[in-house]
Amino acid sequence: MSQRDFVSADEVARRAGVSRSAVSRAFTPGASVSDATRQKVLQAAEELGYQVNHLARGLMRNESGIVCLIVSDVATPYRSTLLRELTLQLQLAGKVAMLINTDRSDGSVNRALEQAIRYRADASVILSGLPDKSITELCLRSGQRLVLINRDEDQSGALHINLDDWEAASRVVTAFMRAGCSRLAFANSEAGTPSLMAREEGFIAAAREHGLDVIVERHGSTGYEAGRVVAQRLLTRKERPDAVFCATDLLACGLMDAARHQFSLSIPQQLCIVGFDDIEQASWSSYRLTTFAQPIGAIAREAVAWLSQGGVADGRSLTLQADLIWRDSVRGG
Amino acid sequence: MSQRDFVSADEVARRAGVSRSAVSRAFTPGASVSDATRQKVLQAAEELGYQVNHLARGLMRNESGIVCLIVSDVATPYRSTLLRELTLQLQLAGKVAMLINTDRSDGSVNRALEQAIRYRADASVILSGLPDKSITELCLRSGQRLVLINRDEDQSGALHINLDDWEAASRVVTAFMRAGCSRLAFANSEAGTPSLMAREEGFIAAAREHGLDVIVERHGSTGYEAGRVVAQRLLTRKERPDAVFCATDLLACGLMDAARHQFSLSIPQQLCIVGFDDIEQASWSSYRLTTFAQPIGAIAREAVAWLSQGGVADGRSLTLQADLIWRDSVRGG
DNA sequence: GCAGCATTTGCACACGCTTGCAAAAAGCGC
DNA sequence: GCGCTTTTTGCAAGCGTGTGCAAATGCTGC
Numbered sequence: 001m002s003q004r005d006f007v008s009a010d011e012v013a014r015r016a017g018v019s020r021s022a023v024s025r026a027f028t029p030g031a032s033v034s035d036a037t038r039q040k041v042l043q044a045a046e047e048l049g050y051q052v053n054h055l056a057r058g059l060m061r062n063e064s065g066i067v068c069l070i071v072s073d074v075a076t077p078y079r080s081t082l083l084r085e086l087t088l089q090l091q092l093a094g095k096v097a098m099l100i101n102t103d104r105s106d107g108s109v110n111r112a113l114e115q116a117i118r119y120r121a122d123a124s125v126i127l128s129g130l131p132d133k134s135i136t137e138l139c140l141r142s143g144q145r146l147v148l149i150n151r152d153e154d155q156s157g158a159l160h161i162n163l164d165d166w167e168a169a170s171r172v173v174t175a176f177m178r179a180g181c182s183r184l185a186f187a188n189s190e191a192g193t194p195s196l197m198a199r200e201e202g203f204i205a206a207a208r209e210h211g212l213d214v215i216v217e218r219h220g221s222t223g224y225e226a227g228r229v230v231a232q233r234l235l236t237r238k239e240r241p242d243a244v245f246c247a248t249d250l251l252a253c254g255l256m257d258a259a260r261h262q263f264s265l266s267i268p269q270q271l272c273i274v275g276f277d278d279i280e281q282a283s284w285s286s287y288r289l290t291t292f293a294q295p296i297g298a299i300a301r302e303a304v305a306w307l308s309q310g311g312v313a314d315g316r317s318l319t320l321q322a323d324l325i326w327r328d329s330v331r332g333g
Numbered sequence: 334m335s336q337r338d339f340v341s342a343d344e345v346a347r348r349a350g351v352s353r354s355a356v357s358r359a360f361t362p363g364a365s366v367s368d369a370t371r372q373k374v375l376q377a378a379e380e381l382g383y384q385v386n387h388l389a390r391g392l393m394r395n396e397s398g399i400v401c402l403i404v405s406d407v408a409t410p411y412r413s414t415l416l417r418e419l420t421l422q423l424q425l426a427g428k429v430a431m432l433i434n435t436d437r438s439d440g441s442v443n444r445a446l447e448q449a450i451r452y453r454a455d456a457s458v459i460l461s462g463l464p465d466k467s468i469t470e471l472c473l474r475s476g477q478r479l480v481l482i483n484r485d486e487d488q489s490g491a492l493h494i495n496l497d498d499w500e501a502a503s504r505v506v507t508a509f510m511r512a513g514c515s516r517l518a519f520a521n522s523e524a525g526t527p528s529l530m531a532r533e534e535g536f537i538a539a540a541r542e543h544g545l546d547v548i549v550e551r552h553g554s555t556g557y558e559a560g561r562v563v564a565q566r567l568l569t570r571k572e573r574p575d576a577v578f579c580a581t582d583l584l585a586c587g588l589m590d591a592a593r594h595q596f597s598l599s600i601p602q603q604l605c606i607v608g609f610d611d612i613e614q615a616s617w618s619s620y621r622l623t624t625f626a627q628p629i630g631a632i633a634r635e636a637v638a639w640l641s642q643g644g645v646a647d648g649r650s651l652t653l654q655a656d657l658i659w660r661d662s663v664r665g666g
Numbered sequence: 667g668c669a670g671c672a673t674t675t676g677c678a679c680a681c682g683c684t685t686g687c688a689a690a691a692a693g694c695g696c
Numbered sequence: 697g698c699g700c701t702t703t704t705t706g707c708a709a710g711c712g713t714g715t716g717c718a719a720a721t722g723c724t725g726c
Binding site for chain 1: 711712713714715
Binding site for chain 3: 339341342343353354356357358361364367385386387388389390391392393394
């Protein structure tokens with residue numbers, strides 16, 4: 001390792017002709033320093049290129065300023081968008097993001113998380129697919145604040161941010177009925193995430209209120225390929241559905257492509273489709289998918305605001321609304 | 334902030350009946366401890382739930398174990414895939430990733446980077462779009478190792494990982510000629526990234542060798558929308574191109590959609606298209622885009638291997654090959 | 667000038683860890 | 697058992713910072 005020599009507060013103090021504590025205080029908002037010395041310190045620091053060592057500061061303050069983002073399927077459009085928004089907000093709040101990838105289901109997940117705990121992260125935001133309760137407990141047990149996005153496991157003391165999936169699902173039923181559809185289907189993955197299941201159950205419930213049954217097909221993980229497989233199953237039935245609500249835009253894209261290119265169905269004339277997430281691809285002119293936009297900006301803002309507030313942060317549950325974006329995959333928008 | 338009390342090495346030492354140094358050594362690979370005491374320590378640590386405090390360790394060792402990933406456009410398919418691979422490899426190597434988002438072009442980029450330097454990151458990997466030299470210099474000046482992916486600015490002491498964009502570009506010309514195309518065009522963004530420019534220049538050079546001119550159109554940032562705009566410009570020319578090489582798959586998707594839905598062209602019969610990156614969407618059946626796959630796994634592995642090697646790591650330049658993936662957007666694959 | 671007060675400042679200790687150094691223990695050949 | 701070498705252990709001095717406390721300084725009103 002190359003010898004790295006950083007300037008320390010001592011050197012700054014010497015150059016500014018003050019004590020080392022003065023330097024420390026100059027970099028601590030709200031500390032007791034006169035403006036005169038603060039200026040002297042800041043100038044000396046500037047000249048020397050001094051940067052407060054956050055490892056040492058974290059050690060003293062018992063507060064590292066690190067927030068760790070625990071996420072699987074980072075490369076997925078929805079997740080990566082949320083990730084972008086979160087890192088942006090964190091940076092604005094003066095925090096720093098540590099990224100934990102839980103794609104590998106072997107022990108490396110836990111190893112990575114322990115790694116983060118060793119850095120004494122102040123908080124964790126979980127937007128991971130796998131609902132591994134042991135992970136969340138490990139976080140809380142180590143005194144971190146915890147934000148759970150779209151997973152309503154009842155973890156007391158944490159901030160839960162969820163969408164009103166039921167309400168959204170019922171709006172889809174209304175839309176489908178208005179489009180004159182009657183053979184409803186739901187396309188899901190086998191992930192079994194709380195929010196995915198809520199969309200499914202909400203859809204079924206709302207359909208039943210209108211006296212309609214719903215065909216449910218689930219397959220694999222929540223991606224494009226799964227959409228194709230589900231399409232295969234749904235569109236070869238004797239009673240072919242004329243409306244499919246997909247738990248996810250990726251599923252919807254896969255299903256849509258299969259419906260068009262494999263079954264030569266035209267959308268929305270022969271088949272109406274609604275997705276969820278409003279990923280970028282949903283607006284591409286090959287899809288023009290009617291879907292729900294998650295309030296990603298608001299989610300990120302709420303999360304960061306909660307975890308960077310002072311004092312004791314008590315558990316809270318936040319339910320946000322998803323916005324229905326009308327495009328061309330449902331008749332009669 | 335909730336009172337967080339972690340168990341310290343002292344407590345472990347007491348419980349195991351050894352000195353604090355013994356605990357420290359038990360957690361340091363290659364340190365001088367007998368197996369007997371190491372076992373005693375590990376057991377006591379297990380029982381107490383002890384985790385080495387990496388802030389303190391980093392302070393002592395002058396080596397934090399933190400690698401910071403500096404990236405813009407995180408939500409983009411190619412970037413997020415690379416990000417996934419990098420975090421995975423880093424975790425495997427026992428390092429931890431700090432994510433710096435440089436999307437905002439205002440001062441927050443530099444502020445975020447300084448933030449990372451304050452945590453004494455050992456290394457930075459730059460996969461950011463903006464070629465801000467001041468950033469890279471700041472990293473090097475603070476003694477970090479530096480990995481630059483797809484940006485060949487000559488930064489001595491860093492590891493440069495690049496693709497052979499020229500070679501790839503020349504293969505595209507060959508493919509287009511074999512498909513019987515003669516009116517070649519190149520679609521680019523205005524980002525001006527070294528790798529994007531290399532694709533453009535390589536394409537032009539290779540075409541000229543075959544006695545062909547290339548129409549070049551650039552617009553905006555490297556995304557879907559830009560592809561549509563460029564399509565607008567290219568496909569309304571009197572001499573409409575019959576083959577377009579797009580600097581990026583996103584551009585290609587936008588261009589393809591516009592060509593089909595707006596200009597009613599059929600691909601590849603009336604227009605051949607080649608992209609770059611092999612993002613997931615390129616394989617979707619609405620596109621089936623012929624494109625180049627970046628060896629993302631290899632890039633990540635090389636990067637992590639280089640930055641986690643012991644001793645002095647001297648600058649190095651690595652050129653990898655992109656794999657041409659034949660799909661259906663060029664005639665005669 | 668002085669008492670009385672608020673504001674600044676420096677000292678010194680703490681944070682939790684690593685590591686050089688010397689002392690202690692263990693191993694070995696006889 | 698004794699000398700010798702090798703391994704293991706504990707001590708203590710750091711790493712760069714924050715902060716309580718007491719001393720010092722600066723004000724104010726008389």
